[in-house]
Amino acid sequence: MSENLLDMAISHLGSSGLGALGKALGLSEGQTQSAxxxxxxxxxxxxxxxAGSESxxxxxxxxxxxxTSMDLSSPSDIFSDTNKMKSLQDTGGNLLDNILGNHKDGVINVLSSSLGLDGAKGGSLLRTAAPVIMSLVGKLVKSKGLNMSGLAALLLGQKAHIQDKIPSGLLKELDAGSLDEIAERTVVETTPRDTPHAAHTPPPAKKSGFGKWLWPLLIALGVLWALNMCAKKDKMEDETGGVVMEQDEVVVEEQPAGTGTTDDTTGSLDTTPPDSATSGDFAQNFRDYLANAQRDPNQEFPLTIEFPTDGSTPNSASIPDVQALIQIMENNPGLKIAIEGHTDSDGDAVANQQLSEERARAVRAMLINAGVDETRVTAVGMGSASxxxxxxxxxxxxxxxxIVVKVTEFTPQ
Structure with a gap:
């Protein structure tokens, strides 16, 4: 049976948290838990x-x-502190914007009316509930290693728990006739289809076997990378005797197992584009970001990293950026990151999500096997959703x- 997130939230707040919340929102005694x-x-x-769409x-x-970076370990302290409560509600407002979109105002009005509250109190209640629920979902995603399908299953499991709790008129505001109708959309979007792409998805990288061959692989790939660079630099001379230099970016092509040739459909490589907003010198860009007190928490830092099509083992072009990231993690013990994998929209959506997750986990495994504490790195596959x-x-x-790096927590040392 799926976890009951409503019960988990009430248990987490406890009587002291609920009491402090009631005072902060001006709710009458005995009304807070139900509200x-x-x-x-x-x-x-x-x-x-x-969750009714892949994106x-x-x-x-x-x-x-x-x-998971939100600290809600002491709800009563947050609800009792004006500044902390404002910060929490700012976060909740952003979450509601993303979750409800243009339905937000309508949902707040329905909620307020059902509880006999004015719009301001109803909005404050919803902005408080959103980060509490999302934090619990985040902990389950992290502890259980949930991917998109796992998250969909978790949310579908809440249907029975919220059926009698949602206010009258809410579903109409969400353009749905019933919770079952909403659930059916989610089931359709997250049910794997039988496709060749899905059938050939490799298993997730596992730490136990990865460490044995990580460094020999890196050394071997490093040699290939160096030889390729030398070959490119000495490739040809022009008619005046000058050396013609090719671009510095190196692509060492790999062929899929069992094939004799590499072509656009079976052997092409997924490559981080050189003109991405934050590409180029990954290490310098990332260090500059950490040194800036006004950091955008959603900033992406693409790794120059390559994989064979449908594969999750990076090739030699991955070495410089991954080694730089390992060094940055060693130099900044207060830094925690998320490795996100992304794909294009070709092929089956669920298979794409699984592949993106396996690739993110492969990069995470490289960091962990190089000595980075596993609690400092999470891996998530986004498929083609972003x-x-x-x-x-x-x-x-x-x-x-x-494959991108995002900062989830950073405390300068």
Whole structure:
């Protein structure tokens, strides 16, 4: 049976947290727990509704992953402190914008009316419930290693728990006739289809075997990288005797197992595009970001990293950026990161998500086997849910196939 997130939230707040919340929101004695349950159920209904599309489900997985950095260990202290409460509600407002979109105001009005509250109190209640619920979802995503399908299953499991808690009129605001209708959308979008792409998805990288061959692989790939560079630099001379230099970016092509040739459909490589917003010198860009007190928490830092099609073992072009990231992690013990894998929209959505997760885990395993504490690195596969370019063009697809680093927590030492 799926976890009951409503019960988990009430248990987490406890009597002291609920009491402090009631005082902060001006709720009458005995009303707070019921009001919070209604607000939390409304948030979960909105999340379930958003999970009805692949992009929405991917966005929820991203929000849940980022929510693990929120410290809600002492709810009563947060609710009793004006500044902390404002910060929490600012976070909750951003979450509601992403979860409910243009339905937010309507949902707040329905909630407020059902509880006999004015709009301001109803909005404050919902902005408080959203980060509490998302934080719990984030912990489950992290502890259970949930991917998009796992998150969908978790949300679908909440249907029975929130059925009698959501306010009358909420489903209409979400453009749905019933919770079952919302659930059916999610089931359709997350059910794997029988495709060759899905059938050939490799298993996730495992730490136990990875460490044995990690450094020999890196050494061997490093030799290939160096030889390739030398070959490119000495490739040819022009008619005046000058040396013609090719571009510095090196692509060492790998052929899929069992094939004799490499072509655009069976052996092409997923490559982080050189003109991404934060590409180029990954190490310098990342260090500059950490040194900037005004950091954008959603900033992506693409790794220059390559994989064979449908494969999750990086080739030699991955070495410089991954080694730089290992060094940055060693130099900044207060730094925690998430490795996100992304694909283009070609092929089966679920298989793409699985492949992106395996690639993110492979990079995470490289860091852990190099000595980085496993609690400092999470890995998540986003599939094609968060494109940065148009998937209708080959150039756009290349941009969307990427492995990126995001900072989840940073305390300068």
């Amino acid at each position: 919070f349950s209604t607000g939390a159920a409304s948030v979960l209904a909105g999340m379930l509704n958003k 929405g489900l991917g966005a929820l997985l991203n929000m849940a992953t980022n929510a 494109p940065v370019a148009d998937n209708e063009t080959e150039e756009g697809k290349q941009h969307n196939r990427r």
